[in-house]
Amino acid sequence: MTNALIIAPQWIGDAVMTEPLLRRLRARGERLTVGALPWVAPVYRAMPQVAEVIEFPFAHGGLQFKARRSIAKRLSGQFDKAYVLPNSLKSALLPFLASIPQRIGYLGEARVGLLTHRLKNPKNKPPMVAFYSALSGESGLEGDRPEMQIDAAQVEATLCELGLSRSAYVVFAPGAEFGPAKRWPARHFSELAAKLDATVVLLGSGKEAALCDEIAAPVNAVQSGKCLNLAGKTSLPQALALIAASRSTVSNDSGLMHVAAALGVPQVAIFGSSSPLHTPPLSDKAHVLWLKADPAYQPPLDCAPCFARECPLGHTRCLNDIGAERVLVALQTN
Numbered sequence: 001m002t003n004a005l006i007i008a009p010q011w012i013g014d015a016v017m018t019e020p021l022l023r024r025l026r027a028r029g030e031r032l033t034v035g036a037l038p039w040v041a042p043v044y045r046a047m048p049q050v051a052e053v054i055e056f057p058f059a060h061g062g063l064q065f066k067a068r069r070s071i072a073k074r075l076s077g078q079f080d081k082a083y084v085l086p087n088s089l090k091s092a093l094l095p096f097l098a099s100i101p102q103r104i105g106y107l108g109e110a111r112v113g114l115l116t117h118r119l120k121n122p123k124n125k126p127p128m129v130a131f132y133s134a135l136s137g138e139s140g141l142e143g144d145r146p147e148m149q150i151d152a153a154q155v156e157a158t159l160c161e162l163g164l165s166r167s168a169y170v171v172f173a174p175g176a177e178f179g180p181a182k183r184w185p186a187r188h189f190s191e192l193a194a195k196l197d198a199t200v201v202l203l204g205s206g207k208e209a210a211l212c213d214e215i216a217a218p219v220n221a222v223q224s225g226k227c228l229n230l231a232g233k234t235s236l237p238q239a240l241a242l243i244a245a246s247r248s249t250v251s252n253d254s255g256l257m258h259v260a261a262a263l264g265v266p267q268v269a270i271f272g273s274s275s276p277l278h279t280p281p282l283s284d285k286a287h288v289l290w291l292k293a294d295p296a297y298q299p300p301l302d303c304a305p306c307f308a309r310e311c312p313l314g315h316t317r318c319l320n321d322i323g324a325e326r327v328l329v330a331l332q333t334n
Helices: 012-017 019-027 041-045 065-075 089-097 128-136 152-162 186-195 206-222 236-244 255-262 324-333
Strands: 002-007 030-036 050-055 081-084 102-106 117-119 169-173 199-202 227-229 248-252 267-270 286-289
Touching: 002 089, 012 019, 012 041, 012 128, 012 255, 019 030, 019 128, 030 041, 041 050, 041 236, 065 089, 081 089, 089 102, 102 128, 152 236, 169 186, 169 255, 186 206, 186 324, 199 206, 206 227, 236 255, 248 255, 248 324, 255 267, 267 324, 286 324
Parallel strands: 002 030, 002 081, 030 050, 081 102, 102 117, 169 199, 169 248, 199 227, 248 267, 267 286
Antiparallel strands: none
């Protein structure tokens, strides 16, 4: 059996979209070990084809050469192949230092000598699943969809701890790491929460706790306890379990959007400055709202997708003009 080391991306959404690649590699007999940062590692533990997950103690930014060399020395001789999924120089450094014979990845930034098998970066932005799956060297990438599985006991333990029941709540994931041009307005989330006939569980990082408070406060003032703000209060494994057991989810284009899709949860995904042609939620139960693709929306959004952190024109029409009622209708059709 071929032993393969997967160098994982650093973002949750990207990690989810690598699952079809891992499924392909495992199906042809490769034993997969994933090296991932701690905040991404739980995603790979929800992929049955992964034999082992190694958490890398690296921080954002910086080469951290000594730490990479130390881990590379420990891993030396254990792997036949390495698949380097990120395009950065530092991500290719560890497999090189570990002398892994085959090191596969995209050309990326100044790393020709670090990789033995190099793919050219596509000129246009392809769907990310296809981008990662191409590293397998196989054809027929169309139709690949990420799949994840959460242990049933983990789901039940999480629900019991938080006093929730399966399918009795709707998850809101109102954050988006990239910036406000990807975030549906808080007031719209509040209006939608007030219209729902279920508890609303708000998920996100600690940095998004204030945003979730802004959404929950006006709703709870009228309907006490309607919104449960768990941003920054759950581990990622707990958040995955909560999404898996939810009735449905509403999110921006974010990592948790891709998690919901991979878990097969009914969802509404709201796109603003980014494009569902590049990073769609790949699920039959996903309903995408993107005004750029709505011929009835006038005037047309010629500015979208801009891929900017903040609206360059200052109006953020792509998100402001998607009303709560429209999202509610989309939820009810799932």
